[in-house]
Amino acid sequence: MANGINAGYLSLNEEIVLDRLPIKGTLPGWLAGSLLRNGPAKFELGPDTFRHWFDGFAMLHRFTLKDGQVSYANKFLQSEQYKISMEQGRIVFGQFATDPCKAIFKGTMTETDSVNANVSINKVAGDFVAMTETPLPIAFNPHTLETLGVVHYEDALQGHHGSAHPHYDFQRHMSVSYMTEFNMPSIFHVYAIPDHEHRRQEIGRYALMEPSYLHSFGLTEQYIVIVEFPYRVNPLNLLNSHKPFIENYEWRPQEPATFVIMRKSNGEVVGRYETEAFFAFHHVNAFEQAGEVVVDISAYDSPAVIQSLYLDQLRDRVEPATQSSARITGGELRRYHVPLGSAPVRYELLSHEAVELPTINYRRYNAGDYAVVYGVSTPEQRVAAFSSQLVRVDLHGALGSNTKIWGEEACYPGEPIFAEAPDARFEDDGVILSVVLDARVGRSFLLVLNAHTFEEIARAEVPHHIPLGFHGEFFPSIAIL
Numbered sequence: 001m002a003n004g005i006n007a008g009y010l011s012l013n014e015e016i017v018l019d020r021l022p023i024k025g026t027l028p029g030w031l032a033g034s035l036l037r038n039g040p041a042k043f044e045l046g047p048d049t050f051r052h053w054f055d056g057f058a059m060l061h062r063f064t065l066k067d068g069q070v071s072y073a074n075k076f077l078q079s080e081q082y083k084i085s086m087e088q089g090r091i092v093f094g095q096f097a098t099d100p101c102k103a104i105f106k107g108t109m110t111e112t113d114s115v116n117a118n119v120s121i122n123k124v125a126g127d128f129v130a131m132t133e134t135p136l137p138i139a140f141n142p143h144t145l146e147t148l149g150v151v152h153y154e155d156a157l158q159g160h161h162g163s164a165h166p167h168y169d170f171q172r173h174m175s176v177s178y179m180t181e182f183n184m185p186s187i188f189h190v191y192a193i194p195d196h197e198h199r200r201q202e203i204g205r206y207a208l209m210e211p212s213y214l215h216s217f218g219l220t221e222q223y224i225v226i227v228e229f230p231y232r233v234n235p236l237n238l239l240n241s242h243k244p245f246i247e248n249y250e251w252r253p254q255e256p257a258t259f260v261i262m263r264k265s266n267g268e269v270v271g272r273y274e275t276e277a278f279f280a281f282h283h284v285n286a287f288e289q290a291g292e293v294v295v296d297i298s299a300y301d302s303p304a305v306i307q308s309l310y311l312d313q314l315r316d317r318v319e320p321a322t323q324s325s326a327r328i329t330g331g332e333l334r335r336y337h338v339p340l341g342s343a344p345v346r347y348e349l350l351s352h353e354a355v356e357l358p359t360i361n362y363r364r365y366n367a368g369d370y371a372v373v374y375g376v377s378t379p380e381q382r383v384a385a386f387s388s389q390l391v392r393v394d395l396h397g398a399l400g401s402n403t404k405i406w407g408e409e410a411c412y413p414g415e416p417i418f419a420e421a422p423d424a425r426f427e428d429d430g431v432i433l434s435v436v437l438d439a440r441v442g443r444s445f446l447l448v449l450n451a452h453t454f455e456e457i458a459r460a461e462v463p464h465h466i467p468l469g470f471h472g473e474f475f476p477s478i479a480i481l
Contacts, residue, residue, distance in 0.1 A: 008412055008437050008468035009053060009314045012041045017073040018463075025458030027068045027448060028431065030422050033476040035433050035446070036121045036142060037061040037414070038130050039469020041076070043311060046090035051244070052097035053309045053468075057082050058118030058130060060145045061435070061466060063446050066477070070446060070460035077130055078147035079138055081116045096133075097244045097310065115150060119164035120471035124175045126196045127151055133215070135162030135179040142475065154199045159189055161211075164471070165282075166193075167219040167366065169264075176203070176219060176264075178226065180211045182235040190224055190262060204267020206260075210234055213249050213303070218286030218295050219367050223270070224262040225286045225295055225338075229279045230255035231303050251303055253277045259338045259345060261293060273338050275345035279303040280331065284358040287368050293338040298331035298355050298375070299347075305331075309386070330354020330378045333393060351393045353377045353403050356386070357415035357471070361427050364420070371396050372428050374416040374451075377405070386468065390416050390434055390447075392454045404454040406447075410439040412468060418451055419474045428452045433474060435466055 040056025043049060050056050058077040063070055076082060085092045091099075093114050117130035117138045129137035129151060139148040159179025166177035174192040181187040185207040191200040203224070210232040218225030230252040237248045256274035263270055284296035307313075333355040336347045355375035360366065372394060376387035389407035396402075406413075413436045420430040432449040436459075444466040445459045 005410075005412065005439055006315050007439055007442050007465045009043070009311055010465070010467065011043050011056070012059065012074070012464065012467055014464060015075050016464075017071075019071050021070045021072055021446070021460040021462065023068075023070060023458055023460045025448070025456065027065060027070070027458050028421070029068065031419065031431060031448075032066050033064070033419065033474055034142060035063040035065070035417060035419075035435075035472055035474045036128070037063075037435060037469055037472035038077075038118060038121050039414075039467060039471075040118045041074075041467045041469075045085055046088075048091035049311070050091065050095065050098045051310055051312075052095070052246075053311060053314060054118075055095035055098045055116075056118065056467070057085075058116055058132075059467075059469075060121075060130065060140060061469075061472075062142070062145055063433075063435075063460070072446075072460075072462055073145055074466075075145035075147075077117060077138060077140065079116055080114045080150075084114070094244060097246050097306075099244060117164075118470070121473045122166055122175075123473075123475070124151075124166060125193050125198055131164040131166075133161055133164055135159050135177075151198065153193070155201075157189060157191060157200050157202060163214065163216055165216040167217070169219070170363070170366075171221075176224065178214075178217060178224075180214075182211070182238060184235060185209050186211045186235055188226070190226075190267065202267070203264065204262050204269070206269055213246065215281040216283045218283045218297075219264075220286045220288050220293060221367055222264055222288060223286075223293060224264055225283070225293060226260040226262065227280065227283075227295070227297070228258040228260060229303075230257060230277045231279055246306060249303075251279075253302065259293075259295065259336070261338065261340065271340060273345050275336070275347070277302075278334075279305075281305075282331075282356065282358055284333070284355075284373055285360055285366060285368075285370055287370075289369065291340055293340065294369075295336040295338060296350065296358075296373070297334055297336065298358050299334045300331050314386075331356050333358070333373065333375075349399065350395055351391070351403050352400055353379075353391050353393070353405070355391060355393065359416055359418060361418050361420060361430070365427060370427065372451075374418060374432055376413055376415065379407075387412055387414065389413065390432070390449070390454075392428075392432075392451070406449055406454055406456070408436075408438075412437040412439060413447065414469055415471055416449075417472055417474050419476075426452075431457065435469070435472075437465060437468060
């Protein structure tokens with residue numbers, strides 16, 4: 001049993017299926033469905049160790065809630081990377097920050113289907129898929145977590161680096177995403193996948209000489225919002241530098257960040273709008289208002305957060321943070337106002353609490369004006385942890401008094417996922433689900449909070465630790481039949 005904050009970054013090698021977890025509290029009778037989670041779970045193999053939290057072999061987790069009970073299962077994603085590495089007894093392929101990835105220029109970077117899809121869970125064109133920043137997802141069975149294989153699309157689009165966070169356009173019934181085709185010049189493609197089609201339709205493209213590192217993007221009713229940070233790469237360096245992928249990118253704080261606004265209907269770039277340099281992993285939401293595009297984002301002053309997430313640093317941390325233990329600074333919840341004209345871009349702070357892994361009532365409010373953001377956070381006195389509390393931010397409340405917090409000593413929560421009540425009348429009628437590492441006992445539990453009051457309703461305890469992961473999604477029972 002692993003105790004302490006380090007347990008969040010230690011390998012979990014066991015795969016189990018449990019029909020019933022012990023529960024403290026009482027689950028709402030209406031809460032029925034599956035929370036599917038993804039994240040790295042194996043960091044060592046034979047003589048080799050991954051260097052970065054983002055690199056570990058993917059593991060899927062399923063919490064199924066029904067009739068006031070919770071079942072649980074976990075299973076390694078049987079990617080080609082995982083299977084070949086297990087057969088050879090060592091880490092064979094390069095990753096985000098581990099070993100050079102010479103395959104970056106080989107077609108789609110996935111000619112051998114070697115995708116370690118450890119970032120997110122999505123449902124795309126009828127398939128339940130695990131995704132990473134390589135633009136080919138891996139399908140799996142949501143009931144058994146059995147790996148079904150890489151999804152190949154019936155089109156000629158090519159790209160090397162993409163997003164693990166496609167948006168779903170509820171009006172047009174299609175998924176929207178992007179990918180960068182590294183070349184000289186490189187091409188940035190934005191595309192859509194209609195429901196139940198395995199074919200990507202290009203919405204628009206543009207050329208660029210030195211692509212930015214991007215992880216997500218924004219979507220409004222009319223526009224696609226791409227933020228190019230001044231964290232750029234010369235594509236030739238990816239081939240020649242012998243460095244891991246992310247270590248080829250260069251931070252240029254003297255250059256601006258650029259909001260690229262593309263029309264969703266025809267791919268026209270309607271404008272490029274510059275502002276001071278910043279960096280982000282995650283967009284929260286975007287919408288149109290009074291002649292401008294509003295973009296909410298979890299922003300950092302620089303990409304230094306990436307350096308703070310190397311495993312040797314994470315495993316060396318202690319709580320509370322001291323001068324000798326590395327510090328993680330959370331992202332600021334910022335609202336950028338992008339006028340579709342000549343006025344300058346400006347932003348305002350939406351909460352005094354840091355916010356990462358942000359989520360909203362996506363089904364009802366994505367691409368529209370909304371009022372509530374949920375996320376993980378790191379208070380000033382616990383900055384040795386990436387995530388040590390959950391936050392709920394009321395965007396319509398006064399700054400300084402608009403944030404509710406759930407936290408417990410030596411507990412480290414994962415991404416909060418909103419599940420809406422069937423008779424919901426308001427945006428936050430429902431519950432928040434989060435997988436929490438209890439470092440006091442070296443085990444994890446599924447936490448259920450009232451999404452409005454942020455008070456605990458129940459928790460279901462898992463008999464082992466679950467390494468801190470990234471993203472997931474709640475699917476009501478009807479959505480996974």
